[in-house]
Amino acid sequence: MHRSxxxxxxxxxFLLIVLVTFRLHESLHDTQSETIGRTMQYDAAWNxxxxxxxxxxxxxxxxxxxxxxxxxxxxxxELRYDILVSRISVWExxxxxxxxxxxxxxxxxxxxxxxxxxDLESSLRDLSDPARLETFLATLxxxxxxxxxxxxxxxxxxxxxxxxxxxxxxxxxxxxxLFFIGVLSFETLLLVIALLQNNSLSAANRRIRKNAEELxxxxxxxxxxxxxNRDYFKDILKETGNTDAQDHEIxxxxxxxxxxxxxxxxxxxxxxDALLTAxxxxxxxxxxxxxxxxxxxxxxxxxxxxxxxxxxxxPGFDEIAGSIIDWFSxxxxxxxxxxxxxxxxxxxVVTPNEEDPQNILKDADLALNAAKAxxxxxxxxxxxxxxxxxxxxxxxxxxxxxARWRNEIVPYYxxxxxxxxxxxxxxxxxxxxxxxxxxxLGPDAFIKIAEISGDIAWMGEGxxxxxxxxxxQISTTARVSVNLSIAQLVGTDIxxxxxRVLEETGLPPRRLTLEITESIAMLNEDLIFDxxxxxxxxxxxxxxxxxxxxxxxxxxxxxxxxxxxKIDKSFVPENQGNEVLFAIVEFLRKISRQIDCKLVxxxxxxxxxxxxxxxxxCQIAQGYLFGQPAPAxxxxxxxxxxxxxxxxxxxxRR
Amino acid sequence: MxxxxxxxxxxxxxxxxxxxxxxxxxxxxxxxxxxxxAGQIDLTRDDLERLPQSQIRxxxxxxxxxxxxxxxxxxxLMKMVGASGETVExxxxxxxxxxxxxxxxxxxxxxxALKENGQFMTxxxxxPLFVVYPxxxxxxxxxxxxxxxxxxxxxxxxxx
Numbered sequence: 014m015h016r017s018x019x020x021x022x023x024x025x026x027f028l029l030i031v032l033v034t035f036r037l038h039e040s041l042h043d044t045q046s047e048t049i050g051r052t053m054q055y056d057a058a059w060n061x062x063x064x065x066x067x068x069x070x071x072x073x074x075x076x077x078x079x080x081x082x083x084x085x086x087x088x089x090x091e092l093r094y095d096i097l098v099s100r101i102s103v104w105e106x107x108x109x110x111x112x113x114x115x116x117x118x119x120x121x122x123x124x125x126x127x128x129x130x131x132d133l134e135s136s137l138r139d140l141s142d143p144a145r146l147e148t149f150l151a152t153l154x155x156x157x158x159x160x161x162x163x164x165x166x167x168x169x170x171x172x173x174x175x176x177x178x179x180x181x182x183x184x185x186x187x188x189x190x191l192f193f194i195g196v197l198s199f200e201t202l203l204l205v206i207a208l209l210q211n212n213s214l215s216a217a218n219r220r221i222r223k224n225a226e227e228l229x230x231x232x233x234x235x236x237x238x239x240x241x242n243r244d245y246f247k248d249i250l251k252e253t254g255n256t257d258a259q260d261h262e263i264x265x266x267x268x269x270x271x272x273x274x275x276x277x278x279x280x281x282x283x284x285x286d287a288l289l290t291a292x293x294x295x296x297x298x299x300x301x302x303x304x305x306x307x308x309x310x311x312x313x314x315x316x317x318x319x320x321x322x323x324x325x326x327x328p329g330f331d332e333i334a335g336s337i338i339d340w341f342s343x344x345x346x347x348x349x350x351x352x353x354x355x356x357x358x359x360x361x362v363v364t365p366n367e368e369d370p371q372n373i374l375k376d377a378d379l380a381l382n383a384a385k386a387x388x389x390x391x392x393x394x395x396x397x398x399x400x401x402x403x404x405x406x407x408x409x410x411x412x413x414x415x416a417r418w419r420n421e422i423v424p425y426y427x428x429x430x431x432x433x434x435x436x437x438x439x440x441x442x443x444x445x446x447x448x449x450x451x452x453x454l455g456p457d458a459f460i461k462i463a464e465i466s467g468d469i470a471w472m473g474e475g476x477x478x479x480x481x482x483x484x485x486q487i488s489t490t491a492r493v494s495v496n497l498s499i500a501q502l503v504g505t506d507i508x509x510x511x512x513r514v515l516e517e518t519g520l521p522p523r524r525l526t527l528e529i530t531e532s533i534a535m536l537n538e539d540l541i542f543d544x545x546x547x548x549x550x551x552x553x554x555x556x557x558x559x560x561x562x563x564x565x566x567x568x569x570x571x572x573x574x575x576x577x578x579k580i581d582k583s584f585v586p587e588n589q590g591n592e593v594l595f596a597i598v599e600f601l602r603k604i605s606r607q608i609d610c611k612l613v614x615x616x617x618x619x620x621x622x623x624x625x626x627x628x629x630x631c632q633i634a635q636g637y638l639f640g641q642p643a644p645a646x647x648x649x650x651x652x653x654x655x656x657x658x659x660x661x662x663x664x665x666r667r
Numbered sequence: 668m669x670x671x672x673x674x675x676x677x678x679x680x681x682x683x684x685x686x687x688x689x690x691x692x693x694x695x696x697x698x699x700x701x702x703x704x705a706g707q708i709d710l711t712r713d714d715l716e717r718l719p720q721s722q723i724r725x726x727x728x729x730x731x732x733x734x735x736x737x738x739x740x741x742x743x744l745m746k747m748v749g750a751s752g753e754t755v756e757x758x759x760x761x762x763x764x765x766x767x768x769x770x771x772x773x774x775x776x777x778x779x780a781l782k783e784n785g786q787f788m789t790x791x792x793x794x795p796l797f798v799v800y801p802x803x804x805x806x807x808x809x810x811x812x813x814x815x816x817x818x819x820x821x822x823x824x825x826x827x
Contacts, residue, residue, distance in 0.1 A: 055728040056811055067761050095790035096761045099820060102792055108728025 023206070030199055034192070041189050048181045051174070055108035061167030064100040068160045071097050072153050079146050087140060094130075094137055101127050112170055119166055126159045235311040237286055238293035246310035246318050247370035250363075253306075253320065264330045266319040266337065266360040267377035268296075271389045273315035276354060284349035289315065291345035292354070299340050303333065318377065321360075334358045334392045341390075359384040361395035379403055409459050412448070413468045421447050422459075424476050424483065425642035429494070429613065429635045432627040439492035439526065441635060442480035443642045444472065464500040473501045474510055481518035481525065483645035494526040494556060499533045503540070508547045515551075522552035526577065530558045534573065542573055549574070556613070560601075575610045580631070582616025595629065602630035696795045697779075701756075701826035704749025712781060712795070718743050721778045725803040728814060729793065736780035736799040742772035744779060750826040757798055760790060760820040766827075767798070767816050775800055775808065779821065793819035 071093035078086040103109065104123060113120045133152055139145045233245035241249065253263060270276075270292065277285035293311060300307040300319055304327075308320040321333055328336075337358050344351040359380025363373055379399040384391035416422050424442035431438045446454040463469040477495050484493035501507050515522055527548060533541065534557055545555050556577035557570070561584055570578070580601065586594055605612045614626045617636030626634055695709035718739035726733050745755070758764045771777060780797040781787055788794025797819045800808045 055814055063761070063763065070761070092760060092790065096820060098791040099793045100761075103729040103819070105731060106727060106729035107731060110731075 023203075027203070030196075034196055037192055041185055041192070045182060045185050048178045048185065051178050055111075056171060057109055057112040058164075058168040058171035060103065060109055061164040064097075064104065065160050065164035067093065067097050067100050068153070068156070072150070072157075075140075075146065075150055075153065078140065079143070079150065082141060090140065091137060094133070098130060098134075101130060109167075112167060115170070116166065119163060122159045122162055126156055126163070129156055235293075235313075238290050238311050240293050240297065240317075241308065241310040243310065243312050243318070243374070246308065246320065247374065249308050249310075250320060250370040250373060251368075253322075261325065262323045262330075262362060264321050264323065264333075264360050264362045265373050265377040266321055266334065266358055267312075267374075267381035268317045268319065268337065268356050268358045269381060269385070270315040271355045271357055271385075273354065276352065280349050280352070284347070284352075287347035287349045288345055288352050288354065291347045291352075293317070295340060295345065299337075303336075316381075318374070330360055330362060331392070331394065334360055334394075338390050338392060355390045357381060357384040357387075357389065357391045359393045359395065375403075376400065406462055409462050410466050413459065413463060413466065413472075416446060416448070417468070417471055419449075420475075421449070422472055422475060423447060423644070424479050424495075425644055426480075426483070426487070426493075426648060427635055427642040428640045428648070429492075429633050430623075430639045432623065432631060432634050437488070437491055437639075438633065439494060440484060440487065440648070441494040441528075441642075442476055442483075442496075444476050444496075445642070460498065464498055467500070467504070469498050469500040470505050473498060473505075474514065477511065478514050478518060479645075481514055481520040484524065485518070485520060487645060487648045490524075492524045492526055492554070493520075494528055496528045496530075496558065497533075499530075499536075502529070502533065502544060503538070508544050511548055511553065512551065523554075526554040526556050528556040528558040528577075528579065531560055545573065549576070561597075570604060570608065574608065577611045577613050577633075578605055579613040579615055582614075582636075585614065585616045585618075585622055585626075585636075598626070598629045598631070697821065698823040699744075699748045699750075699826070700823065702750060702752040703826050708748055710748075712787070715739055715744070715779065715781060715796075718747060720781075721776070723778055723780070723799050723801045723804075725799070725801055727799075727802060727817065729817075729819070730783075733803070735784050736778060736797065737782040737785070738778045738780035738796070738799075740772070741767070741777050741779055741798070744824075745769070745772065745826075748826075752826045754827045756825040756827060757816075757818040757821055758823040758825065759818050760822050763818065763820070765798075765816045765818050771800075771816070775805055777801070777816075790820060796821035 071090070074086070074090040074093040078090050104113075105127075113123055129152060133149060136145050136149045136152075140149060233241060233248075235242050250265065270288075273285070273288075276288060280288075289311070292315075293309065296317055296319065297309045300309050300321065304322040304324070306322045310318040310320075312318055319337070321330065323330060323333070338356060341354060341356045344353040359377055359382065361373060361376035361380055367373060376395040376399070379402075380393045380395035383395075383399055384393035387393065423445055425445045426440040426442055428437045429439040429441060430436065444456045444460065446459055448454055460469070460472075463472050480493045480495050484491065497507065501510075511525075511527070515525065527545075529541075529545070549555050554576035555573070556579055557573075557575045558579045559581045560578050561581045578601065580598070584594065584598065602612055611633055612631045613633040613635065614631045615635050617623050617626065617634045617638050619638060622636070623634055623638055693711055693713065695711050697710040697715065698707070699710060700707040715738065720737055721740050723736045724733055725736070741755070752769065754766045754768050756764055756766050767777075777798055777800045780799045781795070783792060783794075783797070786792075788797060798817050798821060800813050800817060802808050802813070
């Protein structure tokens with residue numbers, strides 16, 4: 014705004030100066046022409062001088078005649094007289110009169126001269142008479158001063174005229190010089206301004222370029238570590254694939270830090286950032302030491318990408334993966350203190366026919382997921398199954414939408430037997446997906462995906478509602494167990510959902526058991542336990558599922574008053590079992606007694622196993638021995654058919 | 668060229684057959700010399716009057732008011748005497764002289780005036796011949812240069 018105003022002002026001033034310059038120049042030019050013209054005008058001095066000369070020639074001629082009174086001399090004297098008269102007539106012309114007009118004193122001199130000369134004309138006829146000639150000469154002699162004066166004054170007047178013209182011209186030239194200097198100064202000023210502006214433009218240009226470079230750096234690099242970001246990494250990958258792939262192999266490693274969230278929670282975000290910076294530095298240093306062409310990028314969070322080149326004779330990528338894991342064996346020194354963190358690494362070898370960096374990154378990420386699934390410090394190499402798994406997953410996510418509206422996800426029930434009485438005391442509702450083309454899918458195939466996609470909310474509620482309804486048709490006394498997923502507990506208002514479903518289906522709360530896995534319980538989330546307690550108050554039983562599989566220590570069992578502990582099926586021995594197992598189960602039985610909860614065993618497949626756990630003190634058992642998971646109608650029919658038969662007889666028939 | 672030659676020849680024949688007569692009008696008033704056909708020739712007022720007469724009405728610094736001058740064009744006179752050259756030196760009775768370029772004759776058509784306001788000019792009135800440029804018609808002539816070429820009391824021409 015300021016700049017444009019300045020430009021307009023400058024232009025206006027410039028235009029004004031050009032106009033003034035033009036007018037001034039014109040006027041100067043006119044003055045000079047006029048002045049020069051003046052000096053070229055009629056010259057009275059010249060005229061005066063010639064007149065004086067003619068006068069003296071007349072005198073000379075007359076004197077000659079006096080000495081030699083010949084006819085020729087007489088004629089000459091007459092001619093000289095005529096010439097002088099002619100001169101007088103010239104002096105009567107406008108040019109000389111203009112000069113005389115400025116000098117009244119000279120006009121008198123001229124008039125006197127003119128009259129005296131006219132008077133002499135008559136004497137001219139009698140010049141042969143010496144006396145007349147004498148008078149003639151005397152008169153001329155008297156006129157001498159007049160002519161001298163006229164001539165010299167005319168000359169002086171002309172000098173003055175010329176002097177004035179000269180002065181005028183000088184003044185005009187001086188003005189022109191001044192004017193020229195002015196224009197030159199102004200132009201210099203303009204030039205300086207233009208240069209300054211150019212300078213500031215250059216500076217602005219430099220600033221803009223610097224900003225653009227910074228922006229480009231920001232766009233290409235991670236602001237925390239300065240490492241390339243995902244997009245830039247992809248560009249580099251594409252470039253590398255285009256040029257280098259032929260003579261050696263390259264692989265993309267995806268890496269993330271194990272338990273980084275815990276570190277972040279412990280040392281705060283600044284500490285976490287300090288760790289990430291230190292990790293980035295070490296990764297880059299070591300990666301470049303392996304091969305100068307290697308590139309390290311940060312995806313965000315605690316995820317890093319490495320582009321690794323492998324020349325001939327270099328160690329294999331698996332070895333390189335191993336050494337990358339080793340880079341984390343020493344603590345990282347940061348401002349927030351020394352920190353030890355481990356990493357998991359997944360990698361994929363870039364094949365020449367895979368050109369899309371996006372796919373390569375996806376493969377590396379899949380491999381990383383696989384590596385993490387294998388526990389801390391894991392290494393995995395991408396293989397095709399991983400992508401198929403991913404494709405399966407994507408497919409399921411898409412299909413879940415249809416499943417909801419086609420009501421394809423239904424509970425199957427597996428009976429639970431009281432080991433003392435042998436009666437069916439409950440059923441565990443297990444989610445099954447009755448897919449029209451794929452057939453029956455177990456929960457492993459879709460529950461985790463549904464948890465991530467959020468489909469678990471409607472799915473969980475659907476299973477719960479179906480279970481609460483079905484159980485009342487299957488039995489009048491048996492309980493039903495329904496699994497709760499972490500997503501239901503955290504993401505939804507589970508308490509009111511359960512209460513509402515119970516109310517709507519009319520199932521008494523005491524007939525419902527909700528199972529949560531040990532891994533959920535170990536999260537130690539107060540909110541989860543608050544919800545569970547709330548549900549427990551209404552009479553619903555809460556079971557700890559998959560007990561013994563996670564990282565949990567036994568002491569944690571005491572944190573909640575569990576109604577059931579479900580021993581994981583991995584504890585069920587194939588044969589007779591051993592002393593250690595017995596000791597563990599015996600220990601669990603004691604605990605369960607102490608905290609007043611039932612001990613349930615899953616995966617019982619043989620009578621021997623049933624007898625074993627019965628002997629060890631488990632109250633309830635579940636497994637193929639007592640029946641595979643089956644749709645509700647199966648049990649309704651069975652119940653009608655065997656309404657008076659005991660469960661024991663049923664079992665023995667199998 | 669042929670035309671100029673023919674014209675010159677014609678004028679010469681005229682001059683031969685009309686030999687200068689005596690008396691006031693028969694007296695030679697102009698002597699032409701230098702680079703001309705005849706080498707040197709004296710012309711009377713009659714000779715000059717036989718050429719086509721031209722008038723110039725103009726004011727001059729040497730006269731009062733507007734004056735009508737009459738006389739032959741200098742260009743015609745040059746043709747008549749078969750002059751060839753660059754300049755004409757015009758010489759006056761008072762020994763004043765000026766050099767007139769031929770180019771002036773075609774550019775401005777100056778005349779060698781015999782008459783001023785219908786009267787033959789005498790020596791006392793800047794006669795008998797007066798080189799007159801058309802100052803009023805061509806104001807650019809009003810400079811010292813052309814004033815100096817305006818010779819009065821003309822008595823001779825010398826073609827250079």
